[in-house]
Amino acid sequence: MLSRRAGVSLCVAFACWGAVGAARAQTSGAAPVSKTTGYSRYEKETIVRALAGFGLELDPAPEGKTIEGVDVVRLDVLEDRDPVPEKVLGLSARKILNSMHYESRDFVIRREMLLREGDKYVQVLVDETARNMRRLALQVSLVVIVATKGSAPDRVRLLAITKDIWSLRLSYDVAVTPGGIENLSILPQETNVLGWHHTASTQFRLAPETITLGAGYRVPRFGTSWLGATASTSIIFNRRRGEPEGTSASIGVERPLYSTRTEWAWGADVGYSIGVARRYVNARVATFDSQRTPDVREQIPFEYKSRSYSGSVALTRSFGWALKNNFSVSLNASTAEYNTFAFAPGTSQDAIDDFTARAIPIGESRVYPRLSWSSFTTNFLRTFDLNTLGLQEDFRLGHSLSASFYPVSRSLGSSRDFIGVSASAGYVVAIGDGVAGVTLGAVQELQDGALSDASYSGGFGAATPRTPIGRLVMNASFLSRYRNYLRSRSFLGGDDRLRGYPSNFFFGKDYVVYNIEYRSRPLELLGFQIGGVLFFDSGDAAQGFDLLRAKQSVGVGARLLFPQLNRLVTRLDLAFPLKRGPFPETGIPTPVDPVGFFFSLGQAFSP
Missing domain, CATH: 2.40.128 (Lipocalin)
Known part of the structure; x- marks a missing residue:
């Protein structure tokens, strides 16, 4: 375990490294690298149809040529290849349905282009444009930008193909x-x-x-x-x-920092939330049975009153292109308050104290400035058949480092005086058309010469290259809150990180979790895609690392993608817990069900 002095020194070292890196990046002007892995069958078919529609040909070597024009193809939500009948009762069903949808305006697509007519063709900027547009998850599903031959050997055209979501x-x-x-x-x-x-x-x-x-x-x-x-x-x-x-x-x-070459960004936000926080297990409010009173089943409802307000303003200066160094300053204010409901008559004070210590966070007010630095590369891998089946997706490669410093003071209206520092480091590499990466992080808050809140975290994720039958995807992570004044908690169980067990079933200040899935290659049927998965989940959450006891589950599932409606897959999982309990540490003294069915949007996890 790092000492307080070592933790602060680590953050300072990161900051100094960043200052040197910023100067180097400013003068180097090096361009980032885009690693691409081709297109899916669905995307290849789209490109062929678009080229035929314009009478264009692909340019095999466009780099450095002058862009003489930008052509935009905005595909209908429902095309002739989608499973919609051409005529219904003599009416054009597809045309009527498409008319019920707002199509993205031509200028809205063109404004995202980082290269314009007259610019030199730069592949990494074309890739970045497509990457930015793929983040418009509620507006477009398919985004492909290719270079086509121009009117002369030194000329090239851009062809941007997008498919709106309904x-x-x-x-x-x-x-x-x-x-x-x-x-x-x-x-x-x-x-x-x-x-x-x-x-x-x-x-x-x-x-x-x-x-x-x-x-x-x-x-x-x-x-x-x-x-x-x-x-x-x-x-x-x-x-x-x-x-x-x-x-x-x-x-x-x-x-925002809308591109990798943007230098300045700023933002401001304010919000509040008033309500009741509840822990649901199997669609019911969980009850808490204290282990301090083994002869009594209190069944305290796991719920409490919650009230919070927050606001912030931030300014960021970004340096470099291939190697980024971003420096940010922000002013933040927040306040949070948590209170229990009245306990049932006869509930022992030991049970009340146990429930309060394990379930109710500590509220406080914070008003503070924050200085932050981050460094990362802007090299990307473009792949598919991973999270979004046959649609392109992007993973940033290389290192990522960050550090921040935030002094919190009563003189500004805070509840207490302390100094906070945080640092993180990670690295991602491409493995063919797969990826692998590792992350480490630490947070330390020092009050009156001692740590009040402190944690270490880490993770590893990987996706193997595609094979004719699919690929393996895995992720592992841990969090150790070895000082926990605020009584923060983590929950496991449910439809993502520990399937087979009820949602939010295991909880505590620390956790370890591991997931591995076999994801098949998708099949295209009637305009949508379907894939299968086999999975193994393992993990636990508890009030200390020495109390962690791994639980496991196995299962099967299906993933469906409707590019007319969403970039996210629809997920169906059937999971079986290998240990049914009971698990008294959860506060629930009964065994879990032998099978769990989960239906949701998006993959359960990413590498």
């Missing part, structure tokens, strides 16, 4: 457990208002004890500027009492 949509997210629906979120929204990529949304969220209604609006970019804003609000109703029990709201504005 914009007038009923987005949803559902978590189904053996005990029933634990979360059902339905978001009626228009994700491409007037074709501008604005999102207007409403929200309905059903939880076992609450119903949440909300609304929001997001503007990724005002016109052709890089300034964006978001705003949202919601009200939470208790299902049993039929009355409000909480509200939340947030608003933010920012000008």
Whole structure:
């Protein structure tokens, strides 16, 4: 374990290394590297159709040539290759359905281009443009940009091909457990208002004890500027009492680092949340049975009142291109308060103290500046058949380092005086069309000469190269909070990191988790893609590393991708716990069910 002095010295060393790296990056001007692995069959078919439509040919060596024009192909949500009948009752069904969707405007696609007419063709900037557009997950699913032959040997054209996602949509997210629906979120929204990529949304969220209604609006970019804003609000109703029990709201504005060559960024946000925090297990509020009173089953509901407010403003200066060094300064303010409900008559003080210590965080107010530095490379791997099946996805390669320093003082309105430092380091490499990476991190907060909160964390992830039958994907991580004044906790179990066990079943200040999946190559059927998985999960969360006892589960699942509707896969998993318990340390004295079924969006984990 590092000493306090060693931890601070590590952060200072990182900062000094960053200052030297910044100067070197400023003068070197070296370009980043893009590693590509080809296109999926679905994308190859798209390119062939687009080239035929324009009568163009691919340019095999476009680097350095002058761009004489940019052509944009905006594919309909429903094409002739999608599973929609051409005619229904004599009417063009596909045309009618496409007319019910806002198509991205031509200028909205063109404004994302980092290269314009008259510029020299630079492949890494073309790749970065496509990478940025793939982050528009609610507006486009397919993004392919290729170079085509120009009117002369030293000329080239850009062909940008995008496929819109259905914009007038009923987005949803559902978590189904053996005990029933634990979360059902339905978001009626228009994700491409007037074709501008604005999102207007409403929200309905059903939880076992609450119903949440909300609304929001997001503007990724005002016109052709890089300034964006978001705003949202919601009200939470208790299902049993039929009355409000909480509200939340947030608003933010920012000008981000929109490209690897952007030098300045800034942002500001403010928000609040008032409500009740609950731990759900198998779609029910978990109850807590204290191990301090083994002869009594208290069954204390795992819920407490929560109230928080926060705000921040930040400014970032970015240096370099292939090697980035970013320096940020921010002013932050937050306050949080947590309170228990009344305990049942006769509940012993030992059980109350045990529940409070294990379940209720400590609230406080913080007002402080933060100085941060980060360093990383902008080399990327473009691959597919990993998280998004047949759609391209990107992984940043190389090192990543960061450090921050934040003094918190009562003189600014904080609850206590302390000095906080944090540092992290990681490295990612490409393995063919797969990846592997490792991360390490540390946080230390020093109050009155002693550590009040401190933690170490780490992780390893990898995805093997594709084989004719698929690939293996794995991830392992740990967190050790060896000082935990704020009584922070982590939860395991449910639909992602420890499937087969009820959601949030295991909890504590420390955890270790490991996941490995075999993911098959997807099959394309009627315009959508389907893949299969086999998985093994292992992990535990507890009140100390010496109390961790690994639990395991195995299972099978399916992944479906509908590029007309989403970039995220739809996930169905059937999981079997290898140990059913009971596990008294969870506060629940009964065994878990022998099988769990989980239905959600997105992969359970990434490498």
